[in-house]
Amino acid sequence: MTATDQVSHRERKRARTWTAIHLAAANAAATHDHLSDITIESIADAAYVSPRTFFNYFKSKEDAVLGLRAAVISDTVVDEFLIEPGDDLVEKVAFLLLTVFRTTNHKQITQTEYADLMERHPELARRRFRYIDDVxxxxxxxxxERLVASDGWTSAHPDESPEEAAQMVVTVAGAVMRAAMHPILTRPDLEGTDADAILHRKCAQFRSVTRP
Known part of the structure:
Protein backbone atom coordinates (compact mmCIF):
# COMPACT_ATOMS: atom_id res chain seq x y z
CA MET A 1 0.00 0.00 0.00
CA THR A 2 1.42 3.38 -1.02
CA ALA A 3 1.54 6.43 1.22
CA THR A 4 -1.28 7.96 -0.85
CA ASP A 5 -3.40 4.84 -0.35
CA GLN A 6 -2.74 4.97 3.39
CA VAL A 7 -3.85 8.61 3.56
CA SER A 8 -6.94 7.86 1.48
CA HIS A 9 -7.83 4.89 3.70
CA ARG A 10 -7.37 7.02 6.82
CA GLU A 11 -9.57 9.77 5.39
CA ARG A 12 -12.31 7.30 4.49
CA LYS A 13 -12.17 5.81 7.98
CA ARG A 14 -12.43 9.29 9.52
CA ALA A 15 -15.39 10.08 7.26
CA ARG A 16 -17.15 6.88 8.30
CA THR A 17 -16.56 7.59 11.98
CA TRP A 18 -17.76 11.18 11.64
CA THR A 19 -20.93 10.03 9.89
CA ALA A 20 -21.58 7.29 12.45
CA ILE A 21 -21.38 9.77 15.33
CA HIS A 22 -23.53 12.33 13.52
CA LEU A 23 -26.25 9.81 12.67
CA ALA A 24 -26.22 8.37 16.19
CA ALA A 25 -26.65 11.85 17.64
CA ALA A 26 -29.40 12.78 15.18
CA ASN A 27 -31.26 9.56 15.93
CA ALA A 28 -31.00 10.21 19.67
CA ALA A 29 -32.34 13.74 19.21
CA ALA A 30 -35.22 12.39 17.13
CA THR A 31 -36.25 10.00 19.90
CA HIS A 32 -35.86 12.29 22.92
CA ASP A 33 -37.95 15.30 23.90
CA HIS A 34 -35.01 17.09 25.53
CA LEU A 35 -31.39 17.25 24.41
CA SER A 36 -30.41 17.41 28.07
CA ASP A 37 -31.53 13.80 28.38
CA ILE A 38 -28.93 12.72 25.81
CA THR A 39 -25.36 12.10 26.95
CA ILE A 40 -22.14 12.11 24.99
CA GLU A 41 -21.54 8.59 26.34
CA SER A 42 -24.82 7.30 24.88
CA ILE A 43 -24.07 8.83 21.48
CA ALA A 44 -20.57 7.36 21.51
CA ASP A 45 -21.91 3.93 22.47
CA ALA A 46 -24.43 4.02 19.62
CA ALA A 47 -21.66 4.96 17.19
CA TYR A 48 -19.31 2.29 18.61
CA VAL A 49 -16.64 4.83 19.58
CA SER A 50 -15.30 6.17 22.85
CA PRO A 51 -16.34 9.53 24.32
CA ARG A 52 -12.76 10.66 23.72
CA THR A 53 -13.13 9.82 20.04
CA PHE A 54 -16.41 11.75 19.97
CA PHE A 55 -14.58 14.93 20.95
CA ASN A 56 -12.02 14.37 18.21
CA TYR A 57 -14.86 14.98 15.77
CA PHE A 58 -17.38 17.28 17.45
CA LYS A 59 -17.25 20.04 20.04
CA SER A 60 -20.71 19.27 21.46
CA LYS A 61 -23.67 16.94 21.09
CA GLU A 62 -25.57 19.77 19.39
CA ASP A 63 -22.85 19.96 16.73
CA ALA A 64 -23.07 16.20 16.28
CA VAL A 65 -26.85 16.30 15.88
CA LEU A 66 -26.62 19.05 13.26
CA GLY A 67 -23.59 17.63 11.48
CA LEU A 68 -21.51 20.77 11.95
CA ARG A 69 -17.80 21.17 11.28
CA ALA A 70 -15.38 24.03 11.78
CA ALA A 71 -15.66 26.72 9.11
CA VAL A 72 -13.05 26.80 6.36
CA ILE A 73 -12.16 29.20 3.57
CA SER A 74 -11.62 27.12 0.46
CA ASP A 75 -8.72 27.56 -1.93
CA THR A 76 -11.22 28.68 -4.58
CA VAL A 77 -12.48 31.49 -2.35
CA VAL A 78 -8.91 32.49 -1.50
CA ASP A 79 -8.07 32.71 -5.19
CA GLU A 80 -11.22 34.53 -6.28
CA PHE A 81 -11.93 36.99 -3.46
CA LEU A 82 -10.26 40.27 -4.33
CA ILE A 83 -11.10 43.78 -3.16
CA GLU A 84 -11.39 46.20 -6.05
CA PRO A 85 -12.08 49.97 -6.15
CA GLY A 86 -15.79 50.66 -6.07
CA ASP A 87 -16.71 47.36 -4.39
CA ASP A 88 -19.66 47.37 -2.02
CA LEU A 89 -17.64 45.84 0.80
CA VAL A 90 -20.60 45.17 3.07
CA GLU A 91 -22.42 43.14 0.42
CA LYS A 92 -19.25 41.45 -0.81
CA VAL A 93 -18.27 40.38 2.70
CA ALA A 94 -21.84 39.37 3.57
CA PHE A 95 -21.79 36.87 0.71
CA LEU A 96 -18.32 35.74 1.72
CA LEU A 97 -19.68 35.07 5.21
CA LEU A 98 -22.56 33.07 3.76
CA THR A 99 -20.19 31.03 1.59
CA VAL A 100 -17.96 30.19 4.56
CA PHE A 101 -20.95 29.56 6.84
CA ARG A 102 -22.16 26.92 4.41
CA THR A 103 -18.90 24.98 4.88
CA THR A 104 -19.94 24.25 8.48
CA ASN A 105 -22.95 22.20 7.35
CA HIS A 106 -22.23 18.56 6.49
CA LYS A 107 -25.44 16.89 7.67
CA GLN A 108 -26.16 13.40 6.35
CA ILE A 109 -29.87 13.40 7.15
CA THR A 110 -32.78 14.39 4.92
CA GLN A 111 -34.28 17.89 4.83
CA THR A 112 -37.45 16.51 6.42
CA GLU A 113 -35.51 14.88 9.26
CA TYR A 114 -33.46 18.04 9.74
CA ALA A 115 -36.58 20.23 9.86
CA ASP A 116 -38.20 17.88 12.36
CA LEU A 117 -35.15 18.09 14.62
CA MET A 118 -35.06 21.89 14.44
CA GLU A 119 -38.74 22.03 15.34
CA ARG A 120 -38.36 19.47 18.13
CA HIS A 121 -35.30 21.18 19.63
CA PRO A 122 -35.35 24.98 19.04
CA GLU A 123 -32.00 25.33 20.83
CA LEU A 124 -30.33 23.79 17.79
CA ALA A 125 -31.00 27.00 15.85
CA ARG A 126 -29.18 28.96 18.54
CA ARG A 127 -26.22 26.62 18.18
CA ARG A 128 -26.11 27.28 14.44
CA PHE A 129 -26.14 31.02 15.09
CA ARG A 130 -23.12 30.70 17.35
CA TYR A 131 -21.25 29.28 14.41
CA ILE A 132 -21.70 32.63 12.67
CA ASP A 133 -19.45 34.14 15.37
CA ASP A 134 -16.73 31.62 14.48
CA VAL A 135 -17.19 32.37 10.79
CA GLU A 145 -5.16 40.19 4.49
CA ARG A 146 -7.11 41.18 1.38
CA LEU A 147 -7.27 44.85 2.40
CA VAL A 148 -3.52 44.88 2.94
CA ALA A 149 -3.02 43.26 -0.48
CA SER A 150 -5.32 45.77 -2.22
CA ASP A 151 -3.25 48.67 -3.53
CA GLY A 152 -6.42 50.55 -4.36
CA TRP A 153 -7.76 50.28 -0.83
CA THR A 154 -4.51 51.08 0.96
CA SER A 155 -3.83 54.12 -1.25
CA ALA A 156 -7.38 55.40 -0.73
CA HIS A 157 -7.23 54.85 3.05
CA PRO A 158 -3.60 55.48 4.06
CA ASP A 159 -4.49 56.34 7.65
CA GLU A 160 -6.89 53.44 8.25
CA SER A 161 -5.91 50.30 10.12
CA PRO A 162 -6.71 47.29 7.88
CA GLU A 163 -7.45 45.19 10.97
CA GLU A 164 -9.93 47.70 12.38
CA ALA A 165 -11.51 48.30 8.97
CA ALA A 166 -11.92 44.57 8.37
CA GLN A 167 -13.46 44.06 11.80
CA MET A 168 -15.94 46.88 11.23
CA VAL A 169 -16.96 45.65 7.76
CA VAL A 170 -17.30 42.05 8.92
CA THR A 171 -19.38 43.12 11.93
CA VAL A 172 -21.79 45.11 9.76
CA ALA A 173 -21.89 42.43 7.04
CA GLY A 174 -22.46 39.81 9.73
CA ALA A 175 -25.48 41.72 11.02
CA VAL A 176 -26.94 41.83 7.50
CA MET A 177 -26.30 38.11 7.04
CA ARG A 178 -27.90 37.30 10.40
CA ALA A 179 -30.99 39.26 9.35
CA ALA A 180 -31.14 37.17 6.19
CA MET A 181 -30.48 33.83 7.90
CA HIS A 182 -32.63 34.28 10.99
CA PRO A 183 -35.92 33.11 9.44
CA ILE A 184 -34.20 30.19 7.72
CA LEU A 185 -32.48 28.97 10.88
CA THR A 186 -35.44 29.45 13.20
CA ARG A 187 -38.32 28.26 11.00
CA PRO A 188 -38.04 24.64 9.85
CA ASP A 189 -40.60 25.23 7.10
CA LEU A 190 -38.18 27.65 5.42
CA GLU A 191 -35.25 25.23 5.36
CA GLY A 192 -34.07 25.06 1.76
CA THR A 193 -35.14 28.65 1.02
CA ASP A 194 -32.86 30.52 -1.39
CA ALA A 195 -30.55 32.21 1.11
CA ASP A 196 -28.68 34.05 -1.66
CA ALA A 197 -31.85 35.78 -2.83
CA ILE A 198 -32.78 36.76 0.72
CA LEU A 199 -29.28 38.09 1.35
CA HIS A 200 -29.42 40.14 -1.86
CA ARG A 201 -32.67 41.72 -0.64
CA LYS A 202 -31.25 42.43 2.81
CA CYS A 203 -28.15 44.05 1.32
CA ALA A 204 -30.37 46.23 -0.89
CA GLN A 205 -32.47 47.14 2.15
CA PHE A 206 -29.33 48.03 4.10
CA ARG A 207 -28.17 50.36 1.31
CA SER A 208 -31.61 51.90 1.10
CA VAL A 209 -31.83 52.79 4.79
CA THR A 210 -28.21 53.86 5.27
CA ARG A 211 -27.58 55.93 2.15
CA PRO A 212 -29.35 59.21 1.29
Missing amino acids: QALVAEFVT
Whole structure:
Protein backbone atom coordinates (compact mmCIF):
# COMPACT_ATOMS: atom_id res chain seq x y z
CA MET A 1 0.00 0.00 0.00
CA THR A 2 1.42 3.38 -1.02
CA ALA A 3 1.54 6.43 1.22
CA THR A 4 -1.28 7.96 -0.85
CA ASP A 5 -3.40 4.84 -0.35
CA GLN A 6 -2.74 4.97 3.39
CA VAL A 7 -3.85 8.61 3.56
CA SER A 8 -6.94 7.86 1.48
CA HIS A 9 -7.83 4.89 3.70
CA ARG A 10 -7.37 7.02 6.82
CA GLU A 11 -9.57 9.77 5.39
CA ARG A 12 -12.31 7.30 4.49
CA LYS A 13 -12.17 5.81 7.98
CA ARG A 14 -12.43 9.29 9.52
CA ALA A 15 -15.39 10.08 7.26
CA ARG A 16 -17.15 6.88 8.30
CA THR A 17 -16.56 7.59 11.98
CA TRP A 18 -17.76 11.18 11.64
CA THR A 19 -20.93 10.03 9.89
CA ALA A 20 -21.58 7.29 12.45
CA ILE A 21 -21.38 9.77 15.33
CA HIS A 22 -23.53 12.33 13.52
CA LEU A 23 -26.25 9.81 12.67
CA ALA A 24 -26.22 8.37 16.19
CA ALA A 25 -26.65 11.85 17.64
CA ALA A 26 -29.40 12.78 15.18
CA ASN A 27 -31.26 9.56 15.93
CA ALA A 28 -31.00 10.21 19.67
CA ALA A 29 -32.34 13.74 19.21
CA ALA A 30 -35.22 12.39 17.13
CA THR A 31 -36.25 10.00 19.90
CA HIS A 32 -35.86 12.29 22.92
CA ASP A 33 -37.95 15.30 23.90
CA HIS A 34 -35.01 17.09 25.53
CA LEU A 35 -31.39 17.25 24.41
CA SER A 36 -30.41 17.41 28.07
CA ASP A 37 -31.53 13.80 28.38
CA ILE A 38 -28.93 12.72 25.81
CA THR A 39 -25.36 12.10 26.95
CA ILE A 40 -22.14 12.11 24.99
CA GLU A 41 -21.54 8.59 26.34
CA SER A 42 -24.82 7.30 24.88
CA ILE A 43 -24.07 8.83 21.48
CA ALA A 44 -20.57 7.36 21.51
CA ASP A 45 -21.91 3.93 22.47
CA ALA A 46 -24.43 4.02 19.62
CA ALA A 47 -21.66 4.96 17.19
CA TYR A 48 -19.31 2.29 18.61
CA VAL A 49 -16.64 4.83 19.58
CA SER A 50 -15.30 6.17 22.85
CA PRO A 51 -16.34 9.53 24.32
CA ARG A 52 -12.76 10.66 23.72
CA THR A 53 -13.13 9.82 20.04
CA PHE A 54 -16.41 11.75 19.97
CA PHE A 55 -14.58 14.93 20.95
CA ASN A 56 -12.02 14.37 18.21
CA TYR A 57 -14.86 14.98 15.77
CA PHE A 58 -17.38 17.28 17.45
CA LYS A 59 -17.25 20.04 20.04
CA SER A 60 -20.71 19.27 21.46
CA LYS A 61 -23.67 16.94 21.09
CA GLU A 62 -25.57 19.77 19.39
CA ASP A 63 -22.85 19.96 16.73
CA ALA A 64 -23.07 16.20 16.28
CA VAL A 65 -26.85 16.30 15.88
CA LEU A 66 -26.62 19.05 13.26
CA GLY A 67 -23.59 17.63 11.48
CA LEU A 68 -21.51 20.77 11.95
CA ARG A 69 -17.80 21.17 11.28
CA ALA A 70 -15.38 24.03 11.78
CA ALA A 71 -15.66 26.72 9.11
CA VAL A 72 -13.05 26.80 6.36
CA ILE A 73 -12.16 29.20 3.57
CA SER A 74 -11.62 27.12 0.46
CA ASP A 75 -8.72 27.56 -1.93
CA THR A 76 -11.22 28.68 -4.58
CA VAL A 77 -12.48 31.49 -2.35
CA VAL A 78 -8.91 32.49 -1.50
CA ASP A 79 -8.07 32.71 -5.19
CA GLU A 80 -11.22 34.53 -6.28
CA PHE A 81 -11.93 36.99 -3.46
CA LEU A 82 -10.26 40.27 -4.33
CA ILE A 83 -11.10 43.78 -3.16
CA GLU A 84 -11.39 46.20 -6.05
CA PRO A 85 -12.08 49.97 -6.15
CA GLY A 86 -15.79 50.66 -6.07
CA ASP A 87 -16.71 47.36 -4.39
CA ASP A 88 -19.66 47.37 -2.02
CA LEU A 89 -17.64 45.84 0.80
CA VAL A 90 -20.60 45.17 3.07
CA GLU A 91 -22.42 43.14 0.42
CA LYS A 92 -19.25 41.45 -0.81
CA VAL A 93 -18.27 40.38 2.70
CA ALA A 94 -21.84 39.37 3.57
CA PHE A 95 -21.79 36.87 0.71
CA LEU A 96 -18.32 35.74 1.72
CA LEU A 97 -19.68 35.07 5.21
CA LEU A 98 -22.56 33.07 3.76
CA THR A 99 -20.19 31.03 1.59
CA VAL A 100 -17.96 30.19 4.56
CA PHE A 101 -20.95 29.56 6.84
CA ARG A 102 -22.16 26.92 4.41
CA THR A 103 -18.90 24.98 4.88
CA THR A 104 -19.94 24.25 8.48
CA ASN A 105 -22.95 22.20 7.35
CA HIS A 106 -22.23 18.56 6.49
CA LYS A 107 -25.44 16.89 7.67
CA GLN A 108 -26.16 13.40 6.35
CA ILE A 109 -29.87 13.40 7.15
CA THR A 110 -32.78 14.39 4.92
CA GLN A 111 -34.28 17.89 4.83
CA THR A 112 -37.45 16.51 6.42
CA GLU A 113 -35.51 14.88 9.26
CA TYR A 114 -33.46 18.04 9.74
CA ALA A 115 -36.58 20.23 9.86
CA ASP A 116 -38.20 17.88 12.36
CA LEU A 117 -35.15 18.09 14.62
CA MET A 118 -35.06 21.89 14.44
CA GLU A 119 -38.74 22.03 15.34
CA ARG A 120 -38.36 19.47 18.13
CA HIS A 121 -35.30 21.18 19.63
CA PRO A 122 -35.35 24.98 19.04
CA GLU A 123 -32.00 25.33 20.83
CA LEU A 124 -30.33 23.79 17.79
CA ALA A 125 -31.00 27.00 15.85
CA ARG A 126 -29.18 28.96 18.54
CA ARG A 127 -26.22 26.62 18.18
CA ARG A 128 -26.11 27.28 14.44
CA PHE A 129 -26.14 31.02 15.09
CA ARG A 130 -23.12 30.70 17.35
CA TYR A 131 -21.25 29.28 14.41
CA ILE A 132 -21.70 32.63 12.67
CA ASP A 133 -19.45 34.14 15.37
CA ASP A 134 -16.73 31.62 14.48
CA VAL A 135 -17.19 32.37 10.79
CA GLN A 136 -16.90 36.11 11.40
CA ALA A 137 -13.64 35.70 13.29
CA LEU A 138 -12.17 33.60 10.49
CA VAL A 139 -13.37 35.96 7.77
CA ALA A 140 -12.12 39.06 9.61
CA GLU A 141 -8.56 37.73 9.44
CA PHE A 142 -8.98 36.90 5.76
CA VAL A 143 -10.47 40.30 4.87
CA THR A 144 -7.63 42.02 6.71
CA GLU A 145 -5.16 40.19 4.49
CA ARG A 146 -7.11 41.18 1.38
CA LEU A 147 -7.27 44.85 2.40
CA VAL A 148 -3.52 44.88 2.94
CA ALA A 149 -3.02 43.26 -0.48
CA SER A 150 -5.32 45.77 -2.22
CA ASP A 151 -3.25 48.67 -3.53
CA GLY A 152 -6.42 50.55 -4.36
CA TRP A 153 -7.76 50.28 -0.83
CA THR A 154 -4.51 51.08 0.96
CA SER A 155 -3.83 54.12 -1.25
CA ALA A 156 -7.38 55.40 -0.73
CA HIS A 157 -7.23 54.85 3.05
CA PRO A 158 -3.60 55.48 4.06
CA ASP A 159 -4.49 56.34 7.65
CA GLU A 160 -6.89 53.44 8.25
CA SER A 161 -5.91 50.30 10.12
CA PRO A 162 -6.71 47.29 7.88
CA GLU A 163 -7.45 45.19 10.97
CA GLU A 164 -9.93 47.70 12.38
CA ALA A 165 -11.51 48.30 8.97
CA ALA A 166 -11.92 44.57 8.37
CA GLN A 167 -13.46 44.06 11.80
CA MET A 168 -15.94 46.88 11.23
CA VAL A 169 -16.96 45.65 7.76
CA VAL A 170 -17.30 42.05 8.92
CA THR A 171 -19.38 43.12 11.93
CA VAL A 172 -21.79 45.11 9.76
CA ALA A 173 -21.89 42.43 7.04
CA GLY A 174 -22.46 39.81 9.73
CA ALA A 175 -25.48 41.72 11.02
CA VAL A 176 -26.94 41.83 7.50
CA MET A 177 -26.30 38.11 7.04
CA ARG A 178 -27.90 37.30 10.40
CA ALA A 179 -30.99 39.26 9.35
CA ALA A 180 -31.14 37.17 6.19
CA MET A 181 -30.48 33.83 7.90
CA HIS A 182 -32.63 34.28 10.99
CA PRO A 183 -35.92 33.11 9.44
CA ILE A 184 -34.20 30.19 7.72
CA LEU A 185 -32.48 28.97 10.88
CA THR A 186 -35.44 29.45 13.20
CA ARG A 187 -38.32 28.26 11.00
CA PRO A 188 -38.04 24.64 9.85
CA ASP A 189 -40.60 25.23 7.10
CA LEU A 190 -38.18 27.65 5.42
CA GLU A 191 -35.25 25.23 5.36
CA GLY A 192 -34.07 25.06 1.76
CA THR A 193 -35.14 28.65 1.02
CA ASP A 194 -32.86 30.52 -1.39
CA ALA A 195 -30.55 32.21 1.11
CA ASP A 196 -28.68 34.05 -1.66
CA ALA A 197 -31.85 35.78 -2.83
CA ILE A 198 -32.78 36.76 0.72
CA LEU A 199 -29.28 38.09 1.35
CA HIS A 200 -29.42 40.14 -1.86
CA ARG A 201 -32.67 41.72 -0.64
CA LYS A 202 -31.25 42.43 2.81
CA CYS A 203 -28.15 44.05 1.32
CA ALA A 204 -30.37 46.23 -0.89
CA GLN A 205 -32.47 47.14 2.15
CA PHE A 206 -29.33 48.03 4.10
CA ARG A 207 -28.17 50.36 1.31
CA SER A 208 -31.61 51.90 1.10
CA VAL A 209 -31.83 52.79 4.79
CA THR A 210 -28.21 53.86 5.27
CA ARG A 211 -27.58 55.93 2.15
CA PRO A 212 -29.35 59.21 1.29
